[in-house]
Amino acid sequence: MAFSYWESKEWLEGIDLCVIGGGIVGLSAAIFAKEKHPHWHIVVLESTPFGGGGSSKNAGFACFGSASELRQDRMELGDKEALQLVKKRLEGLQLLRRTLGDEAIGFSACGSVEFFVPGGLKPLRDEELKDLNEWISGATGVSNTFETCAASKFSEYASRPEERAIFSRLEGVIDTGRLNRTMRGRAHEMGIDLICGMEVKRLDEFETGWSVKVEQGKNNGAVHAPRVVIATNAFARELMPMADVAPALNRVLVTEPIPNWDFHHAVHLEAGYVYARSIGNRMLIGGGRHWDLPPADTEKKLEDWLHSLWPRTKKAAIAYRWVGYLGIGSSRQPIIRKLGRGAVAAVRMGGMGIAIGMQVGKQAAELLSSD
Secondary structure: OOHHHHHHHHHOOOEEEEEEOHHHHHHHHHHHHHHHHHOHHHHHHHEEOOOOOOOOOOOOOEEOOOHHHHHHHHHHHHHHHHHHHHHHHHHHHHHHHHHHHHHHHOOOOOOOEOOOOOOOOOOHHHHHHHHHHHHHHHOOOOOOOOOEEEEEHHOOOOOOOOOOEEEOOEEEEEOHHHHHHHHHHHHHHHHOEEEEEEEEEEEEEEOOOEEEEEEEEEEEEEEEEEEEEEOHHHHHOOOOOOOOEEEEEEEEEEEEOOOOOOOOOEEEEEHHEEEEEHHHHHHEEEEEEOOOOOEEEHHHHHHHHHHHEEEEHHHHOOEEEEEEEEEEEOOOOOOEEEEEEEEEEEEEOOOOOOHHHHHHHHHHHHHOOOO
């Protein structure tokens, strides 16, 4: 079946820009394009109810990388490229906070702590941390981005007597649900149409623009627009078969409320492959893809770590369990490039969508305007 006259006339015709993907990147691209071109009719097509890739399922970390993660980045990328990556993350977080406001996205400057579990990664030596701080000061502007401290200073955490942790006061957390609601509200206020449940099947270039083949339940048809942005992150290969990006599944668990809970930081473990944080009086833990275990075993191991590191969580049942997808590839850099006249790809967030998503969306809008 085709779409009705009313549906087509009101939402699917006369489009100046079609954005594929209604997450952080897609909505940001639409918002910045609308600011620059107020007269454009902009439509964002999203296949899920909530913009569901990483944008509505992430853990809400406003971070730029743990000390161990950045140590690995420097080894793999070199000092110059790794520092540029940190700058992008910091600038992206500032853009997000400045554009939407801290209260609207539930931002908390709670700081982050990196713990080192027995049998896992070794803590950075004092000379390594000193070198890291000197290097990263070129991005953060402070000399003590990371500080060592006794793990025992963090209440609720089951520290060992000799255990050291690494703390950063520059990181924080956001409320992922409020962020998404705020972005959707901003788009609506600006007259941007967000159509959910619309699955894009194919993208074809023609003489005057692009044909976007869509399905919504039993309805199908094509949307025509002179400009498109592909912002589907982990699932970009469905429209760009040769793209160097693939979905990586992450599991997330959240407990029931815990009486008098007194832990209030973001947590990095295993160079960021495992992460945890408080959400009010609940505790969240997620990740574990580097273990390369079957899904049930990954979930069991995450729960075991949660109970081992924060013993009082044993008394709280797991209230929420879900999976989210990261967009990863051979490089940690996002893909932001033109695909042809009037078409831009903005994908592969590498697990840093909160930090760089809005910045990537803005760059995509600027690339469109350069045509």
